[in-house]
Amino acid sequence: xxxxxxxxxxxxxxxxRQLRDKQSMCHNPTISFLLxxxxxxxxxxxxxxxxxxxxxxxxxxxxxxxxxxxxxxxSLLAVSKNAQKCAxxxxxxxxxxxxxxxxHAQLNLDSLKPGKAQKKKVDNLIKKLRCSMRLLxxxxxxxxxxxxxxxxxxxxxxxxxxxxxxxIDDSSMQTALHLLCVYTANYPAGCASLCxxxxxxxxxxxxxxxAGNSLMHNVLKLASQVSNDNSPIQQVVFCLLSNLALxxxxxxxxxxxxxxxxxxxxxxxxxxHKNPSNVSTLWLKLLLxxxxxxxxxxxxxxxxxxxxxxxxxCKYKHKSSQHLALLILHNVCFSxxxxxxxxxxDKAIGVLAACLESDxxxxxxxxxxxxxxxxxxxxxxxxxxxxxxxxxxxxxAYSLVKKTTPQPEENELHAYYLKCLENIVQLLDS
Numbered sequence: 001x002x003x004x005x006x007x008x009x010x011x012x013x014x015x016x017r018q019l020r021d022k023q024s025m026c027h028n029p030t031i032s033f034l035l036x037x038x039x040x041x042x043x044x045x046x047x048x049x050x051x052x053x054x055x056x057x058x059x060x061x062x063x064x065x066x067x068x069x070x071x072x073x074x075s076l077l078a079v080s081k082n083a084q085k086c087a088x089x090x091x092x093x094x095x096x097x098x099x100x101x102x103x104h105a106q107l108n109l110d111s112l113k114p115g116k117a118q119k120k121k122v123d124n125l126i127k128k129l130r131c132s133m134r135l136l137x138x139x140x141x142x143x144x145x146x147x148x149x150x151x152x153x154x155x156x157x158x159x160x161x162x163x164x165x166x167x168i169d170d171s172s173m174q175t176a177l178h179l180l181c182v183y184t185a186n187y188p189a190g191c192a193s194l195c196x197x198x199x200x201x202x203x204x205x206x207x208x209x210x211a212g213n214s215l216m217h218n219v220l221k222l223a224s225q226v227s228n229d230n231s232p233i234q235q236v237v238f239c240l241l242s243n244l245a246l247x248x249x250x251x252x253x254x255x256x257x258x259x260x261x262x263x264x265x266x267x268x269x270x271x272x273h274k275n276p277s278n279v280s281t282l283w284l285k286l287l288l289x290x291x292x293x294x295x296x297x298x299x300x301x302x303x304x305x306x307x308x309x310x311x312x313x314c315k316y317k318h319k320s321s322q323h324l325a326l327l328i329l330h331n332v333c334f335s336x337x338x339x340x341x342x343x344x345x346d347k348a349i350g351v352l353a354a355c356l357e358s359d360x361x362x363x364x365x366x367x368x369x370x371x372x373x374x375x376x377x378x379x380x381x382x383x384x385x386x387x388x389x390x391x392x393x394x395x396x397a398y399s400l401v402k403k404t405t406p407q408p409e410e411n412e413l414h415a416y417y418l419k420c421l422e423n424i425v426q427l428l429d430s
Contacts, residue, residue: 001065004052004072011075018079035080042082049076049086057095070131077138084143093139093146096132097153103129104162129162130175137179147187155183156193160215170233173222177236180219184243191247194219216250220259230278238282245289245296254290255299263287264305268312276313276321284313284324291331300328301338307345314351319360326355326366333373343374343384353390356397364397365413368420375427386428398425 014031035045052073059066076083087093103125110121136155140146159176166173184190194216223241226234244250254260263283269276287310290296300306313325329348332338342348355367371394374381385391398421406414 001068004065004068008068008072008075011072011079014079015075032079036082045080045082046086049073049080049083050090052076053087053090053092070135074134074138077135078141081143084139084141084146087139088146088149093136093149094153096136096139097150097155097158099132100129100158100162103132104158104165107165126165126169126172129165130172133172133175133179137175137182140179140182142185144187147183147190150183151189151193156190156196156215160218163215163218167222173233174236177233177240181236181240181243184240188247191244192249194244195247195249195253214253216244216253217257219244220254220257224259224262234279235282238279238286242286242289245286246292248293248295251290251293251296251299260300260303263303264309266309268309275318276316280313281321281324284321284328287328288324288331291328294335297332297335298337301332301335301341307341307348311345311347311351323362323366326351326363330366330370330373333370336378339374339378339381343381349384349390353393356393361410361413361417365417365420368397368417368424372420372423372427375424382428385424391428394421394424394428397421 010031017030018032034041036042052069055069056066056073059069077087107122107125107129110118110125136150140150159180162176166176180194184194195214197213219237219240222233223237226237241254245254266277266280266283268280287300290300310325310329314322314329316322316325329342329351333342333352352367352370355363355370358364358367371385375385385394401414401418401421404414
């Protein structure tokens with residue numbers, strides 16, 4: 001047991017180090033490097049992982065060794081691809097999903113029986129449920145092969161069936177949302193699976209949900225309920241929605257649900273020097289991901305009042321939030337149907353032109369790229385951008401950038417900024 005506790009502590013520290021210092025991971029020998037890349041270690045890691053999984057599965061839930069082994073396994077899965085591969089090969093994903101199905105059935109039975117003993121039994125089942133979800137979360141972390149296995153094991157229908165239990169237990173809801181965040185990250189098939197109606201746990205359904213009977217609808221409903229409470233659940237559910245917003249299927253459900261109207265109810269801080277609320281930043285990250293595709297760019301521009309709201313947020317002095325808002329405005333400029341609306345909004349054009357005078361090179365590039373996007377294949381934009389006040393800013397920025405010698409690490413970005421301004425000037429003079 002002591003060796004497992006030591007190993008767990010060591011692996012936890014490795015996990016923290018990875019979060020702290022992602023850049024140096026490839027340059028210095030680390031525990032993860034030893035576990036996954038040193039020749040001869042793979043067999044040992046596989047053997048160790050398999051042994052720990054055996055302890056977890058065979059020991060009674062009341063056994064202290066099982067708890068220690070589970071914590072060690074969680075830490076090992078989080079930092080080693082070889083450990084994840086072994087877990088996949090010994091069917092840990094299938095077993096955890098089956099455990100969750102069994103727990104769901106037991107919860108439904110035990111909840112009907114009165115008495116303190118039954119409540120304790122339900123609490124123990126919920127604890128086992130959280131454990132299975134955490135193991136799945138770490139097993140799926142940045143591992144597409146494991147995510148495919150979870151998809152085949154029908155993870156989403158199982159979570160959908162358990163959703164009513166998550167709603168009455170915040171800790172379980174957080175764990176489930178964390179699992180879904182990991183599952184959907186950079187995995188389009190996983191995102192799409194949330195959009196299907198869950199008629200049962202045993203098989204994936206064969207038709208999309210038109211009546212709101214999907215896990216995606218439940219997630220949106222939860223996000224609407226916690227949109228102003230600044231809770232841990234709010235943070236995680238918006239993180240999940242930001243993943244889902246990259247999926248075409250999920251964007252369709254988001255649009256039909258009218259969830260995006262909640263963006264307009266955000267109360268912005270009075271005075272540009274005040275920091276925005278946490279929920280404002282969460283909304284900006286979600287909308288940024290939606291704006292990466294043309295369907296999303298048009299979708300968010302259809303929200304009455306969106307443009308005025310995002311323009312106000314572009315004026316934040318808080319650099320991170322201002323940068324997010326500017327990137328969203330930048331992205332919507334690329335959609336042809338959006339261009340007339342943006343050009344008709346004096347404040348939006350004023351914000352983009354003012355970017356050229358910013359002290360931040362990143363903000364300058366966003367402004368120049370946005371103006372170029374508005375001009376591209378759209379003759380009517382010339383009328384607006386030839387306004388003397390805007391044209392003066394463009395000419396001054398172009399003149400200044402031609403005289404500037406960039407730092408070596410900024411050569412490519414400087415060249416891009418120069419190209420943007422060159423094209424703007426040529427288009428306006430043509």
